[in-house]
Amino acid sequence: MAQNIAKSLHESTVEELPPGEAPIISIFTGHYGSGKTEVAVNTAINMTSQYKENVLIDIDVVNPFYRSSELQSVLIDAGIHLIAPNFAFSNMDLPSLPPEIQGVFSKTGAHIVFDVGGDENGAKVLGVFNSYFKEHPYNMYLVINTRRHLTQTKEQVLDMIEQIEKTSRLKITHLVPNTNLGVETSIEHVLEGIEIGTQVSRETGIPIAFIGVLDTLISEELETLIKTEYDIDMITRPIKRYLTHWHGRS
């Protein structure tokens, strides 16, 4: 059971998905405000060296701003090709998807990261690509922030999984506990997220891919603490906050 809960992103992508025959597809979904975009962008950036081509698709049709499309220059610097909705850089209030997305499924050996909009409403758009996902293996990560009002308990997360799977017509393959309060995140919040994430994993059998931890909080002590507390290896991944360019001081 313990081994089932913790499974690294590396293992799951390499072992379960046949390399070389198809692109590696990582879909990030979750509750609105769970930190999907930050986790998706960090994952895409950190894994660029493993693939011959890297693509991030901003498929968020819910948020008008605070979205990965705003990080175009960061992504270009990291060698990632951004595919953004037609309206993302404009004042268009109507989301529509560029046909370029259809082409990514034939990019052999590439890493394709889908940054999906929040909740079941955001996940609905994945249905457009259902015929592709039926034929191509994918990893779908549920990013969970237990400090968000609709995913504070195991029951609420289970409900979110059901809703997202129903509307996307896809299966969540991995969990990513990413509990945070923005700049006020503490170790206690991280542990609280692991606790709920572990409960959800036990109930559903969906493994935890890794724990999202604010980069300023990550340390060996934290990893040891997690290991002692849960008696299993869980991989923590530093999450650098990119979407803060408008915030200023409070």
Next chain:
Amino acid sequence: MSKVLMKGNEAIAEAAIQAGCRYFFGYPITPQNEIPAYMAKRLPEENGVFLQAESEIAAINMVYGAAGAGARVMTSSSSPGISLKQEGISYIVGAELPCVIVNIVRGGPGLGGIQPAQSDYFQATKSAGHGDSHMVVYAPATIQEAVTLTMTAFDVADQYRNPVMILGDGILGQMMEPVEFLPVKKRDLPEKTWATTGWDGVSRQRNVINSLYIKPEELEGKVLQIYDKYAQIAKEEVMHECYDCDDAEIIITAYGTTARIVKNVIERLKKEKGIKAGIIRPITLWPFPYAVYEEMSRKAEVKAFLSVEMSMGQMVEDVRLGVNGKKPVHFTGRTGGMVPTEQQIIDKVISILKEES
């Protein structure tokens, strides 16, 4: 409820519910859609009513009805939607009804765009609607402050029987920060003996909610009575924050999101250029904190004032009224959904100080 991470729009909606708001009538528009979306989910849990009206005009008139019956009620929109609501807002002022109206401002004029702006300042503070009318206007700069001010807004609306506006912008509506829902200072609020709660023909006089006065003498009397309340609001409810104003050679003024950028600018001016700058951040835009500008303009070390806005320069006119000619008043800003950069403000400060020395 311990600290949670919330979007500004969601936090405003939750704060309203916790302040006892049980009725919400609205019509969707970006960038405030999370308010109606949140209300649609949460209000039924509280036995409240969420209704998406057929238009903004319908929504504000439903607010009139619910407020007239004595309920705590809210509507929200963004710039063009608020323009549509203005007729109703004026009726609500005329009928002396309490309600809360949220404007998460986007770029204008016209349909404009969905990006953040502060170009509805004149509309919010000078022309709530037609006729002699005002709203109390709160301008939060953090999500936590948006929570506190939304809760306060319901009390202030009830206390003075007048609409209160929460004026945010797209950034405040969309950004996320940790928030806590703590009760606000308790006010001794009058009972709503005027509300149309159903007349039994015996126990009290008939209550009438109305803004039509046929005789000009009566209408003038009504307006004078409303303006007595406004005088009291100006005395009791004005709010502002001063940050690093002591010894400052230039006083920058900004509200909401822009104030956050200016606070960074003040730190950078101090560290990088050795320039002492302070900020006056109005928290109520109406009533405007004129007195603090008057006070600051008397200080010998203050060389100039600078208003920074996401507009072509609107609040700057109130700053001029406050400063009253005693010191030069400058302006810098961006508009149409563009956000002023720290560097733009720093460059402006340096050029002003050069000009004024």
